[in-house]
Amino acid sequence: MVATGREQSATPTPKSLRxxxxxxxxxxxxxxxxxxxxxxxxxxxxxxxxxxVYLSTLDWNFVSPVREFVGLENFLELARDEAFRQALFxxxxxxxxxxxxxxxxxxxxxxxxxxxxxxxxxxxxxAVLFAPTVVPFAVAAVVWLWIFNPxxxxxxxxxxxxxxxxxxxxxxxxxxxxxxxxxAAWKVLGFNLILYxxxxxxxPRDYLDAAELDGAGQWAxxxxxxxxLITPTCFxxxxxxxxxxxxxxxxAINVLTRGGPFxxxxxxxxxxxERGFESFQVGTASATALVLFAAVIxxxxxxxxxxxxxxxxx
Amino acid sequence: MNQQRKISRRALLKGSLAAAGGAVLAPALAACGGEGRGVxxxxxxxxxxxxxxxxxxSQDTTxxxxxLIDEFNEANPNVTVNLKSYPSYADVAQALQTAxxxxxxxxxxGLGYKELRYAAELIxxxxxxxxxxxxxxxxxxxxxxxxxxxxxxxxxxxxxxxLLGTPYLFYNADAFEQAGLSGPPRxxxxxxxxxxxxxxxxxxxxxxxxxxGYMWAYQSFIESNGVRLLEDTGSGYRVGIDGAGxxxxxxxxxxxxxxxETAVLVDDEQAAQSFQSGQLPLITGxxxxxxxAQKQGNFNVGSAPLxxxxxxxxxxxxxxxxxxxxxxxxxxQAAAWQMIEFLNEPETLTRWSEATGYPxxxxxxxxxxxxxKAFFDENRILRPELEQLGDEAVPYxxxxxxxxxxxxxVLVDARDRIITxxxxxxxxxxxxxRRAEDLLND
Numbered sequence: 001m002v003a004t005g006r007e008q009s010a011t012p013t014p015k016s017l018r019x020x021x022x023x024x025x026x027x028x029x030x031x032x033x034x035x036x037x038x039x040x041x042x043x044x045x046x047x048x049x050x051x052x053v054y055l056s057t058l059d060w061n062f063v064s065p066v067r068e069f070v071g072l073e074n075f076l077e078l079a080r081d082e083a084f085r086q087a088l089f090x091x092x093x094x095x096x097x098x099x100x101x102x103x104x105x106x107x108x109x110x111x112x113x114x115x116x117x118x119x120x121x122x123x124x125x126x127a128v129l130f131a132p133t134v135v136p137f138a139v140a141a142v143v144w145l146w147i148f149n150p151x152x153x154x155x156x157x158x159x160x161x162x163x164x165x166x167x168x169x170x171x172x173x174x175x176x177x178x179x180x181x182x183x184a185a186w187k188v189l190g191f192n193l194i195l196y197x198x199x200x201x202x203x204p205r206d207y208l209d210a211a212e213l214d215g216a217g218q219w220a221x222x223x224x225x226x227x228x229l230i231t232p233t234c235f236x237x238x239x240x241x242x243x244x245x246x247x248x249x250x251x252a253i254n255v256l257t258r259g260g261p262f263x264x265x266x267x268x269x270x271x272x273x274e275r276g277f278e279s280f281q282v283g284t285a286s287a288t289a290l291v292l293f294a295a296v297i298x299x300x301x302x303x304x305x306x307x308x309x310x311x312x313x314x
Numbered sequence: 315m316n317q318q319r320k321i322s323r324r325a326l327l328k329g330s331l332a333a334a335g336g337a338v339l340a341p342a343l344a345a346c347g348g349e350g351r352g353v354x355x356x357x358x359x360x361x362x363x364x365x366x367x368x369x370x371x372s373q374d375t376t377x378x379x380x381x382l383i384d385e386f387n388e389a390n391p392n393v394t395v396n397l398k399s400y401p402s403y404a405d406v407a408q409a410l411q412t413a414x415x416x417x418x419x420x421x422x423x424g425l426g427y428k429e430l431r432y433a434a435e436l437i438x439x440x441x442x443x444x445x446x447x448x449x450x451x452x453x454x455x456x457x458x459x460x461x462x463x464x465x466x467x468x469x470x471x472x473x474x475x476x477l478l479g480t481p482y483l484f485y486n487a488d489a490f491e492q493a494g495l496s497g498p499p500r501x502x503x504x505x506x507x508x509x510x511x512x513x514x515x516x517x518x519x520x521x522x523x524x525x526x527g528y529m530w531a532y533q534s535f536i537e538s539n540g541v542r543l544l545e546d547t548g549s550g551y552r553v554g555i556d557g558a559g560x561x562x563x564x565x566x567x568x569x570x571x572x573x574x575e576t577a578v579l580v581d582d583e584q585a586a587q588s589f590q591s592g593q594l595p596l597i598t599g600x601x602x603x604x605x606x607a608q609k610q611g612n613f614n615v616g617s618a619p620l621x622x623x624x625x626x627x628x629x630x631x632x633x634x635x636x637x638x639x640x641x642x643x644x645x646x647q648a649a650a651w652q653m654i655e656f657l658n659e660p661e662t663l664t665r666w667s668e669a670t671g672y673p674x675x676x677x678x679x680x681x682x683x684x685x686x687k688a689f690f691d692e693n694r695i696l697r698p699e700l701e702q703l704g705d706e707a708v709p710y711x712x713x714x715x716x717x718x719x720x721x722x723x724v725l726v727d728a729r730d731r732i733i734t735x736x737x738x739x740x741x742x743x744x745x746x747x748r749r750a751e752d753l754l755n756d
Contacts, residue, residue, distance in 0.1 A: 061716060062415040063436050083723075142583065150578055151518055151588045166518065171526070171579050171734050256581075258527045261734060262727040277408055279719045280436070 049293070055286035062282055074287040084288070086263045087271035090177070091292075094249050094267055095242065097181055102188050102241045103234065109189075110196035111222070117201070126197070130190035137187070141255035144183055145170075148256070170257050173264045180265050183252040184245065192237050199233035200226060228312040235311045239303055243296055268292045355396070355420075356646065363649045364394040365421035369635070370406035371399075371477070372602050378669040386656045393649045403429060403635060410437060410640070419640035422650040425473055426635045427464050431712040434472040438641035442471040445639060446648035447655075456658075458677050460707050465636045467712075473636035474654055475675050480630045480707065481531035482698040483621070484604045487614035489516065489595035498618035502535070502566060505596075505621050509576035512595050519578040521570065521596040524585030527726060530633060531598040533711060534620050536563045537629040543725070544711050544754075551714065551754040555725055556743035559623070564743070568733045579734055600633075601671045604695060619698040630702040631710035634672075660685055673700050717753035724750045 056075070059068040078084045109129070116122050132140070147153050148169040156166055169175050203226050211225050227234075250269040253259055259266035259274070268288060276285025355364045369379060376399045383395050400406045403426030413419045414437050425433055433439065442465070443450060453462070457475075465473030483498055490497070490508075493515040499505035505521065512520035523531050533543060539559030545552045554560070570577035580588070588594035590607045597603070598620065607615050622628045637654045639647055656662060663674035664685045671693065679685040680700055690696060713722045728746030731737040 061411075061436060063411060063438075083720075145581055145583045146587055149584045149587060150580065151584075152591060152593045166575075168578060168580070168734070170581065171730070173735060260527060260727070261730050274719070274723075278404065279716055280411055280432075281716055 052286045052289050055282050056290055058283045060282050061280040063280075070283065074283040075291075077284060078287055078291065083263055083266070084268075084271060087266045087268050088291075090263075090265065091246065091267040091269075093177070094181065094184075095245065098184060098188075098245050098249070099238070099242050101181075101185055102192055102245065103238050105185075106189055106192035106237070107196050107234070109193050110200055113193075113197065114200055117197075126194065129193050132186050133188070133190045137251040137255055140183075140187075144256060148179055171261050173261050176257055176261055176265050180249060180252045180257065183256065184248040187248045187252070188241065188245065192241065195233055195237055196230065199230040203229045231311045232313055235303075235308060238307070239300060242299060242303070246292075357643065362392055362394065363645055364396065365646050365649050365653070366396050366398050367422045367424070367650075367653065368398045368400060368406050368409065368420050369424035370401060370403045370426070371424070371635070374602070374605075375477070375670050375672075378666060381669065382657060382662055382666060383653075385662070386653055389656070390652065393652055395649075395653050407432065414438065414640070419642055421639065421642050421646040422653065423638045423640065424477070424635040425638035427473070427475075427633060427710050428712050430465065430473055430709075431467055431714040432718065433638055434467045434470075435714070437638075439472065440639045440641060440647055442474050442637075442639070445651040446644055447651045456676050456678075460703075460705075461675050461677075464632055464634075464709050473638050474658075475634070475636040476657065477634035477636070478632055478673055478675055478703060479600045479634045480632055480699050480702040481534065481598045481600060481620060482702065483618040484589065484597055484599055484607065485616045485618070486589070486592060486595035487616040489520075489592070489613070490616070498616060499621050501624050502563075502621045503624070506566065506570055506574070506576070509570060509596065510574055513574070513576040516595070518593070519571075519576055520594065521577040522580055522585050522588075522594060523567075523577075523598045524580050524582050525598075526579065526581045528722070529726060529729070530631060530710065531620060532729065533631045534629055535567075536560050537631075537708070538620075538626060539563045539623045540626050544713070551751060553721070553725070553747040553750045553754070555728075555750075556740070556747040559626075560743055561739045563623075564729060564732045565739045568736065568739065571733050572736050579730070601696065601699060605671055608695070615695065617695045617698050619702055628706045629708045630706045632703065632707050633710045664689075671696050673703060713754070715754060715756075717756055721750040721753040724753065 057069055057071055059070045059074075060066075113122065113125055116125065147155055150156055150166055150168040150171075153169075155169060160166060167175055169179050207225050207229070208221060211221055216224065246267060246269045249267050250273065253265055253267065253270045254273075257265045259270050269292065272285050272288040272292070275281045275288065355366055357363050367383065369376065371379070376397070380397050383397050387394055398420070400409060403424075406423060406425065407429045410419065410423055410425070410433070419437075442448065442453075453471075461475050461478070462471065464475045464478075465471055485498055489512060493508075493511045495508055495511060499508045509519075509521040523535065525532055529536075529543075536555060536559065537543060539562060541557035541559040542552075542554045545554060567577065571579065578594075582599075585594065585597050585599070586603055586606065589597050589599075589603065590610050590612070592612050604615055604617055607613075620628070620630060637650070639650050657666070658676055660676065660679055660682075663676055663679055666672070667674050667679075667686050668689050673680060673690075673696075674686065680690055681687050690700060711722075713719060724746050728742050732739045732742055
């Protein structure tokens with residue numbers, strides 16, 4: 001019998017036991033490393049989602065000891081509620097207006113700022129355009145209320161100086177929606193702009209030089225070199241703007257119009273806030289949250305399914 | 315080489331386990347450190363009782379409260395009251411709801427009268443007469459029935475009223491003089507004429523009831539014309555805004571805004587900006603607005619009671635907040651009552667009124683030379699509020715049930731459709747009243 005050195009001893013030695021323990025722990029180490037993040041996400045993202053499904057089947061106010069199970073009645077109630085339908089319609093309208101605006105306008109601005117990227121003015125431009133992102137809405141609200149003040153606001157003064165009539169911007173159903181659009185766009189524009197500027201700066205100089213040597217003009221450089229290489233950023237901006245723009249619109253609604261005039265500016269998130277945190281209709285608010293979640297996840301899936309194929313990851 | 319890689323993996327594994335353990339233990343260790351105040355909320359082992367008092371008022375009023383609380387804490391070594399400030403009454407109500415769900419309620423809350431029904435129905439609490447140390451005789455002797463009624467639902471005292479405010483008229487006396495107006499309007503129809511003359515003088519809208527999203531002065535405006543926004547018939551709720559008086563009132567306002575262009579519906583903040591800068595000479599509001607305008611000193615500020623409808627009984631809703639004591643341990647409830655009694659002593663109320671301009675809830679102090687007569691004689695601009703706390707005072711409507719706020723929203727929308735969008739008043743109000751009733755009686 002040839003000794004192969006692999007024979008196991010009858011009882012494990014302390015050294016082999018230690019090695020086996022460390023082997024098991026090494027296998028577990030990746031899971032231990034991600035455990036804190038998973039725990040956090042489980043507690044603050046996935047568990048609330050599951051719990052919302054349960055809450056959406058109840059008629060409850062968080063305080064009463066009686067929780068009445070109503071099944072899908074809350075969802076049916078939403079379908080019957082005119083205020084919900086108005087909020088749903090407005091949400092769609094906000095997305096149709098704001099998503100293209102906040103995907104394309106920052107890109108255009110980034111291209112305009114590109115020629116001055118080496119100058120001292122670049123820092124000033126970036127600071128001015130990014131500042132709204134970091135200004136809290138509660139602070140900005142006072143300024144915006146003054147801007148939209150129908151008696152003395154700057155917009156009114158300009159309009160009257162130009163020979164126009166006084167407009168009650170936030171109370172007029174024809175203008176209030178566009179005021180919210182303007183404020184939400186003002187808040188998000190800078191962040192998307194910075195992303196585009198970073199993406200443009202990451203385009204390898206070699207590609208641009210080679211294209212210029214081949215006689216490419218500015219448009220051709222953008223169309224065939226820059227744009228394909230920044231499509232990952234474009235896609236990221238598109239997806240994140242779609243997902244998060246409702247938050248910014250909510251903040252603008254909350255400080256400027258509170259959903260009025262007569263529901264013309266409300267969105268699903270504000271409707272959810274009113275039902276859940278003012279009227280304490282937990283079931284209705286949870287049902288609204290699930291509808292919103294389903295809509296967002298569906299559109300995001302469609303974006304990944306049909307648009308991601310156009311993204312050039314290099 | 316393998317030995318070196320195993321050693322570095324071992325070190326990495328040890329480090330990971332240490333980091334994971336630290337991440338788990340750190341919050342627990344931080345919690346053990348406590349809040350650093352020396353006295354934990356509740357009954358402490360040394361017998362000292364600490365309670366939290368939640369309020370949602372302006373910064374100036376919070377400062378006044380803090381000053382009185384500091385006096386109380388100094389005078390009562392066995393009790394510590396910690397004041398916790400929120401931006402508004404609605405924020406206090408939301409926080410209270412959350413605290414009730416978590417079973418961690420404060421000992422006393424400054425609850426808005428508008429939130430009275432919701433809190434009385436939904437939040438576990440102690441009625442005022444059930445509080446340890448309560449003296450029924452003291453309450454009846456020192457507080458008017460109309461004031462106590464602000465904190466009652468169906469005869470039960472859920473809130474001990476404290477801060478009282480009524481909406482009244484503020485005007486730019488210099489602008490009035492320029493427009494040739496001798497004084498404020500007495501009736502709503504006179505107000506329309508005043509607004510026309512002011513607008514002719516200044517070339518822009520001159521009046522506003524700045525109540526976007528709610529109805530306070532509007533409650534007076536409508537109910538003083540002989541209708542009741544909300545009535546409990548015993549078998550359900552009735553919304554009466556579509557009565558002849560309601561239609562007439564909103565038609566008047568629509569005429570001022572859309573035809574005369576002498577009035578405008580704006581936000582509170584916009585109205586305050588415009589009034590204080592002299593751009594909007596006549597508004598309704600609370601005392602805080604006039605005090606801010608006086609501080610700026612741009613013009614002479616005048617005040618007057620809200621107008622009346624000729625020949626009809628005026629009704630003025632009293633807003634503000636009172637002490638609401640949630641269902642907590644008896645020791646904390648007793649400490650809360652101790653604080654409530656202190657804040658309602660004549661000397662304390664005198665300092666309160668002088669600091670804030672708000673009338674005291676306790677009877678007899680405003681006309682007593684020992685307490686507040688001199689102050690209110692000197693500050694005549696505050697008199698309209700005091701006058702309106704008499705027979706005209708009614709509770710600010712607390713919309714009942716879980717659909718109460720939605721019902722109010724329906725009425726506010728109807729109001730806005732009429733006065734800013736020109737929709738016909740009678741059918742709009744009729745539909746809104748029925749929808750609101752359906753919500754309230756659901």
